[in-house]
Amino acid sequence: MSKQSDEGVTLPEGFTGSSFFRHILEEAMQRYPNDFKDIKLPSRKDFKKSYGETVVRFEAARVNSKLRSEIAKYMVRRTQDQLQYKSPIFTGPFTQYMAGNSKPSPLETIDLGESEGFKPEVPFRGQRYEGARLKDLAELMLQEHQITKAAAKAITWISREALNDDGCINLKGQKFVILGASAELAPTAMLLKAGASVLWVDIQDCKSFVDRHKGLSGTLYFGEKARNILLEPQTIGSTIEAFADGEPVHIGMFAYAAGASQEWRLTATMNGIVRSLEPSIVGSVSMLVSPTSPAVMQPEDLDRAKTMHRSPPAWQGVLKTLGLLNLENQFEKEGLPVARAIVPLQGVGYQAAQYISKTLAAEVFATQGVSLDGDAKPLRVSANVAGITKTRSLQHPVFQAAFLGAKTFGVEIFEVQTTQALSGLLLLYDLLNQDHKVQDDPQQLFAEQVHGGIYSRAFALDPMIRIATVMGLAQKPRLLLKILS
Template identity: 30%
Template sequence: MPNVNPTGVIIPSVDGKPSTSALGRAVVAEALRGVDPVGARGAEASTDWRHDYLVHFRRLVEAGLPSREAALTIAREGLSSLHKRMRYRQKPDGTEEPLAAAFTAAAPPLTTVTVTGRGEPERELTVPYRGRRLAGAELDRQLERWVAAGTIERSCADTVRTVAANPDWLSLSGRRVVVLGAGAEMGPLRALLRWGADVVAVDLPRPAIWERLTGLAERYAGRLHLPATGDERGADLLHDLGRVAGWIDGLDGRLVLGNYVYADGPLNVRVAMAVDALTVHLRERRPDLGLAFLATPTDVFAVPDDAVDEATRRYAAASGIGRFRRPLRVLSAGRLLTRNYPPGLYPGINDSLVPQQGPNYALAKRLQRWRAAEARAAGLTVAFAVAPATRTRSVVKNRLLAAAFAGAHRFGIEIFEPATSNTLMAALLVHDLNAGRPAHEHPWQDEAFAAAHGGLWRQPYSARSALGIAVLMGIGGARG
């Protein structure tokens, strides 16, 4: 009979079985308790977390709005709860131990393989887009079109323009970027290697991943450092966390730890927690450690006043599908095409959580936002960007999401191709590491700065109230 006990970083068991619902309820409740006791009790009382989480994850943002300290309290308490609750199991028949045990497991150290590229570093920022590589005035015009369409925030366009005007920043001289989840489609690895940067790559020990990544490294101008055990390249963060931590800590230079990991279902929470445990471990040993994160636009964010005003104007204009808004709202008992925001209420709350992605995805991404806020408040260099919805393999394999993406343009939402997204996000990373970000009074403003949300923040309708229509239109378009 096969052993069902997972090993490595694991979800804590309830009645002998891992329970992500119990974990999610407890973490959200503990995050809220100090600033919103009523919200905390509501999370604890949930009997259907798979559906109820939508309300409670929104509340995590709303409860933090009154003050900077409220938002940071939620972040710190949420992180503390996760670290207290998550567990580590070394062997299938072993016991659940505290997460810190991941760093004490005995194992031979990893070695380093370095691949030095043969290409010349690119000296100009270029962004691939619809079969072209945009640079200079052409890139500038496209940035302005995205701003006019509400696809990105103006601060995002200005930030990319600043990088384009300072091409010497692209190589990130004096820094090494550790790309966790190096094979991810949304990661910056390809762009950084093109620009001649020094990159440290961590991903699973799967030959196909490393054949592709070393091929890129040889083709481009940067240097790629990767972990190895004998002839096997790569390392597993879930099971080899102690070895990965020791290997990274042994690298020379000023490090930036970039979190680009992703997995399906409960595994996403486990790997996200492994990365956060690694982050805490390395911060204790390397005070100059920088951090980098990508946020998903399908989450809950506070948004600027002008985004609320623009969405309100678009709602009043009732163009496109909006011409049928009244009968659709009547037929759906008010569920379809609801306003994105109440007019005049600032800051707005953009709730674009997608039920199909589920509470595990939401928790894994919120964990990263909490760590970014906590680390920024502690004085660390933090590169953070809201990335646009993108046609990655992990997303479009879900048929409903793929159909929604196909119909999203009907609502003014642009779905990006991976090459465009990851280059834009790499440019924002380069900016934050070279120039830093402006100081803001509240963490929500840090998150909203330079956001490339694809249009979700400025469209007239709340995302979930338009999702079903987008799916139907996407399916119809595919059939056509």
């Protein structure tokens, strides 16, 4: 992906990811002063140091407001309206650029054959759970406080649905667009195993992806001029419409790239691409939300966290007495608790992407629909929390050390294959279960959480990670050399 930025989608002139995030928060506070009257925004100089607690309290104020979805729409709109696009033939507002016309990229296809259906299974701790055993996995993870009741219900539903159809799920005839199709946690392989027609949008070559994965079926589409999300958003939009050919398509937004606020620019651009489409062709929108975001905790996790805080394990009690672990893992305002799960090391731009262009954007899609103007036409949305996972983006030695120490706090760090599988099952539930509707209660949109225990622990995540890192370094001292080098 292009860096910030010579060409393509950029932040407004003069802004960094940090300052633009603060700017959007400030605009919302000015627009809705009564809802945010208790929020004190740090100065521009101090924002990076203390943004975590600020964003948690901001979200607590928003979700407890009667105008929560209106505020979300305002913040998403203000982000989209201020992005810029630069190229040799156009420089100006991103929304203006996306309103223009572009020829779709010619599409090539790879026919992967007929599908026997996708057989749902999840690898976890050396075992493979499939069929009726998926219910056992859901019950195990719920018992260990790693997932919410809503997530357990979804996994159990999928196991029943598959058993009703010879143990398989078939998506033949359904169209999917995957923005960031090669991303480690994208559901691309699962969809193709289920026989779907998939439009590949990614700078990585889809042919090497096909070579690496066995058992694919359905049809894979790709356009050579519709691959780079930051550079070619207009062409990607027109190519999606050509691929849809008047039929509804499911759009997944999974692109990721670190550095230079790319994560935020990518997520905001993917939102802009979807919002530029003819609303009638957008059947659903899906994405994954990071667990290190200010999520509203579910009642079962809140109860567990409060119990743990009152009676922590002895060694955690000592750290609590010493003041090393004293901040509770949630901030409560009028009954809706928001998790203190932000990890500052991941960067302000990363958090801005997760909060504004995922959490808030998902709520807007679910309550308002594709267009930010006119009457609401709610969309089917899948926006579930995925657990902390050993992806390439978390190969930093600090995170590696923290992963080693996390088990002492009862936090599960998932393998990529496990998160892929669990997230895929939740996605299928959200799209296939016609009784699953969230537009009347936006809080239910985020109820399916695979958090691995970070929302059910006693203490805020960041200080917990710091202590886990020290524990991990004690177990594996050579990681310290990597940190210092």
